[in-house]
Amino acid sequence: xxxxxxxxxxxxxxxxxxxxxxxxxxxxxxxxxxxxxxxxxxxxxxxxxxxxxxxxxxxxxxxxxxxxxxxxxxxxxxxxxxxxxxxxxxxxxx
Numbered sequence: 001x002x003x004x005x006x007x008x009x010x011x012x013x014x015x016x017x018x019x020x021x022x023x024x025x026x027x028x029x030x031x032x033x034x035x036x037x038x039x040x041x042x043x044x045x046x047x048x049x050x051x052x053x054x055x056x057x058x059x060x061x062x063x064x065x066x067x068x069x070x071x072x073x074x075x076x077x078x079x080x081x082x083x084x085x086x087x088x089x090x091x092x093x094x
Contacts, residue, residue: 024074032056032067033076037089046085 025033035055039047047055049064058064068087071077080086 025071025076028056029067029070029074032058032064033071036068036071036077036087040087040089046087048085 032052035052036047039051039055049061049068052058052064052068053061056064056067058067068077068079072079075090078088078090080088
């Protein structure tokens with residue numbers, strides 16, 4: 001993985017980084033998770049893969065797919081299969 005600057009990391013995000021890495025999230029997974037949470041809180045519905053791609057400065061929707069499914073396997077989000085915009089946050093984390 002090349003070294004990208006994490007320009008979207010907020011002060012709050014940096015403070016929770018150590019805690020979440022201990023719980024099994026990489027910095028990029030944390031960034032994607034934080035963007036999903038912020039989008040849902042602001043819009044009251046889930047972001048599309050294209051919106052996540054733009055918010056987290058990812059290169060492709062397949063990269064978004066990989067991160068979203070990693071977050072689901074680790075128990076941070078839940079997906080509603082067969083439905084668009086069906087990402088939900090598990091347990092009110094962050």
